Amino acid sequence: MPIKKIFTHSAALLALTATSFSTLAQEVNIYSFRQAFLIEPIMEKFTQETDIKVNILFAKQGLIERIKREGELSPADLVLTTDISRLVKLTSQDLTQAVHSEVLNKNIPSQYRDPDNQWFALTTRVRNIYSSSERVGAVKDITYQDLASPEFKGKICTRSGKHPYNVSLIASIIAHEGEAKAKVWLEGVKANLARKPQGNDRAQVKAVKDGLCDYALGNNYYLGKMLANPKQVSWAEAVSINFPNQKTTGSHVNVSGVVLAKYAPNKENAIKLMEFLSSDVAQKMYAEVNYEYPVKVSVQPSKLVASWGTFKADTLPLAEIAKQHEAAVKLLDEVKFDL
Amino acid sequence: MSAFSVDSSGSFQHLIDTVLFDYTVNTLLVIAGVLLLSFCFALPSAWFIACCDFPSRSILQWALMLPLAIPPYIVAIVYTDLFDFSGPIQGFLREFMHWQSVHDYYFPDIRTINGAILVLSLTLYPYLYLLLRGAFLGQSGGLFQAARSLGLSPFQAFKRVSFPLARSSMAVGLSLIAMETLGDFATVNYFAVHTLTTAVYDTWLELGSLTTAAKISSIMLLALVILISLESYSRRKQKTYQRSGATHTDLRFVLTHGKKWGVLTFLWSLLFFSFILPLSVLIYYALGYFSESLNTQLWQYTLNSFWLAIIVASLALLLALLLNFYQRLAPGILSKMTIRLSSLGYAVPGTVIAIGVLIPFTSLDLWLNRQLVEFGFSRVGLIFSGSLFILVFGYLMRFSAIAVGSIESSLAQVSPTLDLASRSLGQNVGQTIRRVNLPLIKKGMLTAFILVFIEAMKELPTALLLRPFNFETLATYVYQFVSDEMIEYAALPALLIVLMGLIPFIVVNRLLEKDC
Incomplete structure (x- = not known):
């Protein structure tokens, strides 16, 4: 028995020293190809509304490799990309899972969603x-x-x-x-x-x-x-x-978009965030703060962007x-x- | 070549058919250019500082190392801002000469291979300077005097005595610079120059062919290993040992008027362009955007960078000592190979290292977790690859070369007869190392520590890809803005990187002064 005990203890200790991702705390983890400071205002709004903490890890290259290597242990719930090719790459490498959400289907026109619900565009540029x-x-x-x-x-x-x-x-x-x-x-x-x-x-x-x-x-x-x-x-x-x-x-037209990671540990929170990102509030912020075109039809582009014409x-x-x-x-x- | 063209997706063949030749030429040009220019910067300055006497020598002797503290990608941006069409330099020239447009005059384009070579040389020459200065200082003045008294001119004496004695240090310095140049993607890429490293990125991250990327990397490394081995083979019969402590202040040349001003102009211009100018631009921006860039997290990022650098520097030093003493005590092919292999990481771009270390450690984590589940325990998650462990490991892979190199070159100066004497006086191996070797290479150990510390402060791509959530270093924070060419907002944290890098310089200089 003592061996098993030592084993348990050291495992527990290791888990403590590692930056472990407990499922108890309300949070959601994002691997982002977009600079964190561009999306932080939107995430802050989400945290205000839901009390769910958003952790962002930003890099311009290599995140797909990382999530692939991490496999079933990956802490990532969502991946945010700035273009279509990475959305498709994530999907084709089987790193995503389908999301069946009424809200997403209602907010995002079908040409801006994967037919199999693996990826969702959030803005167009x-x-x-x-x-x-x-x-x-x-x-x-x-x-x-x-x-x-x-x-x-x-x-x-x-x-x-x-x-x-x-x-x-x-x-x-x-x-x-x-x-x-x-x-x-x-x-x-x-x-x-x-x-x-x-x-x-x-x-x-x-x-x-x-x-x-x-x-x-x-x-x-x-x-x-x-x-x-x-x-x-x-x-x-x-x-x-x-x-x-x-x-x-x-x-x-290209898109920025989001996928739900195949092994997302905080799946529920992640879907909540995806839905939030397609909501009026977030879409409006994308339009006003970043001058992108919202995918949601009912949300208007910012005044400035609209002035460039349809x-x-x-x-x-x-x-x-x-x-x-x-x-x-x-x-x-x-x-x-x-x- | 046929062995290479068998490939999963034919992407290696695609590269051969298209851009591989241009990339190879660019790679060779960049490396040759950087080596040549760094040599021209470092050799004269090291010799002037070590062997001549002139005003401000005591300041310049350490100040010439300062450019190491500025990340090359920052210098690249600063220089581009200053020297491109809308920068202040060309703006001033246009105003002054009443030129109207770009077509009215010629000005060298900074975003070219020449710009890349210039900036890399300005930030990397200190490696060579440091090693050469150490070598020249270590040479006993008596040798040089003897050569002079035998009728050689100062230049001949330098060429035939001082220079050959410094060759091993020079080789170490130049190979460090060559490796850093190969591994530097950000700077070269910023200057729109495409090298073999570009091919590694493209094939791996865009075309998804790990095998091709690995192939190109290994060819690059192989070429480098061959070069380094050739160099050390060419001086296989040369063995030089120095008695350290033979300072020769009284033997320094006192420079006369014309020469004095020449030397001062050279050294101060070098310091100006490599350090004072980029630092001033950073300070200017940091002051202008102070309120925008000052925030509460900055202190946390500084601490993160600092502790990470301390840990990595200590471990790298330890590793370097182990490897070098292994080589000294059990010389042979095996120990030599171990040393060389441990050094290669420095020549590999950070992103490639990062993915390279992710592969084994994620596999280990996955295996461990599956075992735990099998034995009825709960999962522990990514304890290696999802924690700071992998970050430290990645840094070590990348920077141990610097520590190994500086220990190697300072240990090479310690004659094995000292070891033999110590052993014959009844000291065992451990005692000999502790009481004879280590005290003699103290300076080399401090140098190794500082250099790794500074590199770790600056390192970007490894940190970017391997850090856990909510862990930013100053460099990753700077990158968010720099990647969008918003240097103004990044100036304050960039300045902090430089200042943190200066701390160990000052501390170590104090320590060394007390020692003398």
């Missing part, structure tokens, strides 16, 4: 083309395809092609036009770049302001963020925001686009887009 107000003005009819035409030579700025936002755009072009045409297009865009892909989306807008280029690819919410930042407001004021492909396929979005299912993710990454290597 458009991949816009920003143009220099001073040198070209607004260009309402511009398309992504235009970016490859010779008259744009030396006028385009973008962040690394390998960034999920760009990979997803390229994947959508592959989904629409096939790989061969997409490759010709990507080569054309590369030939038109004003400089090697670098920096983030904001840095491209800054480059337009500085006169380094006339057009830049960037997500819509960065414009709102820059207008709210004293140092960056002058960058934002130097550009017009354009919604591409309005007369053709519609603008490429737009036609690409109707191709996101899952179809996500399927081309790997092909897009390889295409980027083939045309040496970032080099």
Whole structure:
């Protein structure tokens, strides 16, 4: 018996020293690809309303590997992503579980949910083309395809092609036009770049302001963020925001979203949080604080975002686009887009 | 190559067909550039400090190590902000020269391979400086004087006596720099330069091919091991031992006017660009955004970083001592391999190390929990991979190379005849180590401790991926803002990283001064 006793004691001790996740306390654990400070206000609101504590672990890479390795012991309840490809990757690697919730189904339109209820989009964001107000003005009819035409030579700025936002755009072009045409297009865009892909989306807008280029690819919410930042407001004021492909396929739209982890230890709380994130309160906050488009139809975008006008979005299912993710990454290597 | 192209998804072949060549060239260029430039920074400064006398020498001798305390990714952002088109430098030039747009003049682009090389060299040269200065100081002045009296010019004496004697330290310093450069993803990536490390990330995290990623990593490491082994093979017959304590203040060259100003300009410019300038920019931002960035958690993050660094530095020192004495007492292929293997982690990017240590420890946790359940106990959760244990382990994997290297180079200076003398006087192995070896390498031990401490303060990717919930270090906190290029909000915590890194410098300098 003493051996068993020692064993129990040391196990208990180990459990104490580890950052253990007791199921007694009301909490929910999130692995987040999004910076914690962006979602903290929303989580604080949730804690206020429910008394459930939200723990966030933020990293931009490797979280999927971590959750996969942790297996049935993973402390993660939810994973928040900033793009569709990771939602699909989590699902296809069997790291998620289905959520059957009336609330989620009511709040989130069906094109923004997985048909098998494995992932749910929370906000949408458009991949816009920003143009220099001073040198070209607004260009309402511009398309992504235009970016490859010779008259744009030396006028385009973008962040690394390998960034999920760009990979997803390229994947959508592959989904629409096939790989061969997409490759010709990507080569054309590369030939038109004003400089090697670098920096983030904001840095491209800054480059337009500085006169380094006339057009830049960037997500819509960065414009709102820059207008709210004293140092960056002058960058934002130097550009017009354009919604591409309005007369053709519609603008490429990506999503931020959430999955319930397969082995979520706090499943009930996690679903509560998912439902909260799709509710009017949270959707409104996403819209007002982060300038994203809420997925819930009844919630309006912020005044500023609404002032950019309505737009036609690409109707191709996101899952179809996500399927081309790997092909897009390889295409980027083939045309040496970032080099 | 055929052995390599057999692959789960053909992604290695894909890389060969597309970008592998460019990535390899970039990798070699970055490493060669950083080694060359660091060498040009470190060798003259180490020699001037060790062998010449001029005003402010006593300040410069430790100040030249300070750049180690600033994370390279911070310096990268600061330099980009300063030198890109809308930065103050070009802004001033435009105003001054009445240039209108980007097309009116040429200014070197900072976000290039050259920018990456410059920033990495400015932050990494202190490793080489530190080791070379130690080597030059340790050389007895008598040797140099003897060479001079035999008719050699100061330069010839340097080339034929001082320099060869410092070669082992130089090799250690350069290989540390090469490894750190290979392992640095953030800085190089920030400058839009793509290296083999990019390929490791892409294949692993985007294309999901662990095998390809592992292959590229192992090829990189293999190349490095071959290089390091070649170097040590080339001086296999060279054995030099020093009597330490032979300080030679009176033998320092007193520099005359022209030379004095030349040396002072060189050393102070180096210090300015590598430390004073980036630090000033951080202070400027930190003051400007003080109220926005000051919050109650900052103190907790500082403590977290500090204790983590202390623990890691102590363990790394212990590990380094064990490995080095094992090598000294039982020299052979096995002990040599152990030392080399233990050092490789430093050349691997933090994220890769992080996932690399996750694999065994999550497996261990899973096994342990299943065993417990089988024997009727309740689960204990991820006691290894979900706690600080794995974080400390990951850091150790990454940084033990630094400790092993500095102990190795200082132990190499202690002649084995001392061990033999001690043993013949009746001391056993333990006593010899404690009473002879350890006191002689005290400086090397302190150096090892500080260097690991500072690296641990700065480390980002390992911490980002391996930390448990609700555990932030200063570096992970800084990253939230820096990853969105909002350096202003990150300046205060970044400044704290630097200041914390300076503490052990000051403490150790005090200790060493008392000693002399």
